[in-house]
Amino acid sequence: MHADIVVLPGDGIGPEVATAAVAVLKSIAQLYDHDFQFQEHDIGGVAIDRHGVPLPDATTTACQQADAVLLGAVGGPKWSDPNAKVRPEQGLLAIRKALGLFANLRPVRPHGAALDASPIKPHLLAGVDIVVVRELTGGIYFGEKTRTAEAASDLCSYSVAEIERVMRSAFKLARARRGKVTSVDKANVLETSRLWRDVATRIGREEFPDVALEHQLVDSMAMHLLAKPREYDVIVTENMFGDILTDEASMLAGSLGLLPSASLGEEGKVGLYEPIHGSAPDIAGKGIANPYATILSAAMLLRHSLGLEEEAQAIERAVGAALEDKAFTADLAPPGNALSTTQATEAVLSRLGVPA
Incomplete structure (x- = not known):
């Protein structure tokens, strides 16, 4: 080839x-x-x-x-x-x-020989096999930015089409793995996250009924990712949340140098x-x-x-x-x-x- x-x-x-x-x-x-x-x-x-x-x-x-x-x-x-x-x-x-x-796509699969390098207790890490799917081209990183001497702002914006395509990627990946998607948002506060959750629910119901879908708020996800990582298969989330959560997830593997x-x-x-x-x-x-x-x-x-x-x-x-x-x-x-x-x-x- x-x-x-x-x-x-x-x-x-x-x-x-x-x-x-x-x-x-x-x-x-x-x-x-x-x-x-x-x-x-x-x-x-x-x-x-x-x-x-x-x-x-x-x-x-x-x-x-x-x-x-x-x-x-x-x-x-x-x-x-x-x-x-x-x-x-x-x-x-x-x-x-x-x-x-x-x-x-960011896979996290701790290797048994390197578990001692992780600050997480080894018994929590056995069998962990996660893929985080992070949306890359939307959200606050690409939104309009303003700054004056007195204030600054960063616009977080998502379209339905942007959410649909990353959701389909996550569901297809889960279908070939263990059949579970965890969608992470902040729908109790953010309108972009409410749209995110609505689209995720619709795509799961209409196009991937064979794949289990759960929703998780990003703050609680940060806790659960370390406390019970074995429960997760495919995690899909928006740009900034994904950036943060995947650095956290590196501690499961023991080092950023393994991911x-x-x-x-x-x-x-x-x-x-x-x-x-x-x-x-x-x-x-x-x-x-x-x-x-x-x-x-x-x-x-x-x-x-x-x-x-x-x-x-x-x-x-x-x-x-x-x-x-x-x-x-x-x-x-x-x-x-x-x-x-x-x-x-x-x-x-x-x-x-x-x-x-």
Whole structure:
């Protein structure tokens, strides 16, 4: 199989973890006789430094023409002035919009060997297997913004069509899993959430009667997600709530460095794959970043954009085997026992069976 993959290393530890994922993808191509072609482009802070904008036109065009996009991370203290007119995160929001990516899938599946890294009691984590579906292109992040010396506002807005399409993604995913959707909102306060709940109820009743649907307020969901995570299958929510809840959910797995994501649009369109962690500027360039989330994002790329399920599972098994053998980076390992980014990547490659 031939596939053109655009790599957006970005900022901070982004280039380090992206390099690790590309090495794994190249090995998969070798093992399964595929032809993967890679090209790098700028996004985020590095793009601001080189081009004056966080998302150059050349990057957008290359991504639109690719079969899939792999992203490292964006942002850092160099560009963190909240009053700056140009910020790295604008590049991430813009590429999602340009590619029509409206559903962000974030799986959370704690690995038995890494349970000690989680602050949650191990008996609560056994058997946890959740996918959070976060709406990506609407809500308060994209609404009209105003600011004066005396006040500021951010408009949260959702259309029926925006809610319908992410709901359908969540219900389809649940139908192929354990058949349960939990829709998270703040319908006791917000009109956008009341619309969200109405649309979710209608889509579930009319189009997916075989899938169980429950509603949960976001504040209570934040509690239940840690107190009884085994009860959840697919969780679907709006942009900001999803952003917050998935960082919380990372504590179930023990580290942000273990959680991948896939940003998807209409079927057949380009998908974007990235770890959910940030650019971690405090450890950038030290060679100690955890590459597993980005490698697992590459597995999601193979599954969702290229239809290569066997190859995706091979990567996931290899990462699982590395974790089982305590191939931990600093975010997971006891002091003095941590592997470098390169060593962790090699641990995955060796378990894939890559010839030396």
